[in-house]
Amino acid sequence: MSSDWFDRLGRNPHLLPPQARANRGSVAISKLLADRRVSERMPTAELARQQGSALLDLARHCAAASPHFASRLATAGLTPEALAAPDGLAKLPPLTRQALVNAGESLFCHAYPRAHGGISTTSTSGSTGEPVTVKRTELCTLQWMVYTLREHLWHDRDFSGRLATLRANISEAAESADWGQPCTFLFRTGAWSGRPASLSVEELCRWLGEFDPDYLLILPSTLAGIVAELERTGRRLPRLRGVRTLSETVSVRLREDVRRVLGVGVDDVYTSQEFGVMATQCPEHGTYHVSESILLEVVDAEGRACRPGEIGRVLVTDLVNYATPLIRYEIGDYAEVGTPCACGRGLPTIRRFLGRERNLVLLPDGTRHWPVVGFHRWGEVHTIRQFQFIQLDRQTILAKLSAPARPSAEQEAQLTRIIQEELQHPFEIRYAWQEEPLPRGPGGKFEEFLCRAE
Ligand SMILES: [Zn+2]
Incomplete structure (x- = not known):
């Protein structure tokens, strides 16, 4: 179906007439979408060759325009040509968040191609405190919009539908007659409604019931609360055709819950x-x-490339950002x-994104792995609505559980056996039960596993 998304674009009944599209400045976007149709079908080796060539251009530019990047290259004994050679990138030590913060102004390129458009600055506080500031060009924003549009087209969304958005960066209730950019560059769209993620789950469910969306764009942790509330009350969203998530890890369990309660799948975007x-x-x-x-x-952990099926740290290089050299940036996931x-x-593939280091379990021997806690098996023992595990030290885990009733001592012992088996270590499990939902962390995020051990 989706192999011909670009052909379907031409036949889309909601596509604006050519003159209206041109008036909205969609020429560059249309061209990039056409390019993406070609590039996503390229053999992996050809794509890698083109990316190598783009990396060489980027490295030459940044070596001349960013004192910090020039020094990183020199310290590693590399030239732009050596960096862009096959296996060359792996010889450059990663750029940590701390190093990026410390670099200050010396990081940013003092010049960049005029064709990349104006500069904007974005600051993210992240979850670990110190804000990171990055400069981006209009070309970077354009790429962002093109990938967003392609994602809609891959998933064959109906632009005439109603879109509800729930995210942390919406500060107050807002309504609009259309979905906004980038969709309005090309399409006539249905209505949009947005709410801050900080509202209570009850308020959000009431709003969703009234707005009756076709599509929902939402943070996974907020989605989990809404799904649990809808399941509890038996209310449904009859028009809903799809859920799009971003910003946090989507667990297998959440995908199953959404499928069971809302009858649709979750399409996640890693942004x-x-x-x-x-x-x-x-x-x-x-x-x-x-x-x-x-x-x-x-x-x-040694910096070697992981093979399929292996889990490791994510390093990201942006090939189009000529304002800030984000080359092998350790994003923390x-x-x-x-x-x-x-x-x-x-296009290269990632099976799943797993969140941050503090969301991994630490074993007594110092190794870390992704915590599988066996939630799907707990139902055989006791009804549990929500959980949060906090690893206190290398031997002890506090299990905070929200459940309609307290289990017996025997049931608790059964749960402990399941959790120990799934975590692959006989941790001491301490329990804290409550009937109310578990509270969220700062910024409205919810983490199912938090490691405080060292
Ligand atoms: Zn695929």
């Missing part, structure tokens, strides 16, 4: 303020396809490398 859309879920197979202008490496996708797209 950040610094990089825009880094990876998009395949419409046919669910694996994540990495955007063409992004190099996304996954490396193990973990991911599992995917295998080539059967859909035929040559």
Whole structure:
């Protein structure tokens, strides 16, 4: 179906007439979409060759325009040519968040191509405190919009539908007659309504019931609360055709819950303020396809490239940002490398994104792995609505659980056995039960596993 998304674009009944599109400045976007149709079907080796050439151009520019990047290259004993050679990138030590903050103004390029448009500055506080400031060009924004549009087209969304958006960056209730950019560059769209994620779950469910959306754009943790509330009250969203998530990890369990309660799938997009859309879920197979202008490496504790099925740290390179050299930036997330996708797209794949280091379990021998806690098995023992595990030290985990009733001592012992088995270590599990939902962290995020051990 989606192999001909670009052909379908031409036949889309909501596509604006050519003159109206031109008036809205969609020429560059239309051209880039046509390019993306070609690039996503390229054999992986050809795409890698073109990306290598783009990396060489980027490295030459940044070596001349960014004192900090020039010094990084020199310290590693590299030239732009050596960096862009096969396996060259792996010789450059990653750029940490701290190093980026410390670099200050010396990081930014003092010149950049006029054709890339004006500069905007974006600051993200992140979850670890110190804000990171990155400069981006209009070309970066344009790429972001093109990937967003392509994601809509891959998933064959009906632009005449009603879109509800729930995110942290909406400060108050807002309504609009259309979905806004980038969709309005090309399409006539249905109505839009937005709410801040800070509202209570009850308020959000009431609003969703009234607005009756076709599509929902939402943070996974907010989605989890809404799904639980809708399931509890038996209310449904009858028009709903799809859910799009971003910004946080989507668990397998949440995907199952959404399918069961709302009857639709979740299409996740891996994005950040610094990089825009880094990876998009395949419409046919669910694996994540990495955007063409992004190099996304996954490396193990020793810095070696992970193989398919292995989990490691994510390093990101933005091939179009000529204002800030984001080259091998350690974004702080973990991911599992995917295998080539059967859909035929040559874009590299990531099987899943796993969140941050503090969301990994720490074993007594010092190794960390992604915590599987066996939630799908708990139902055999006791009804549990929500959980949060806090690892206190290398032997002890506090399990905070929201449940309609307290379990017996025997049930608790059964749960402990399941959790120990799934975590692959006989941790001491301490329980804290409550009937109310578990509270969120600062910024409205919710983390199911938090490691406080060292
Ligand atoms: Zn695919």
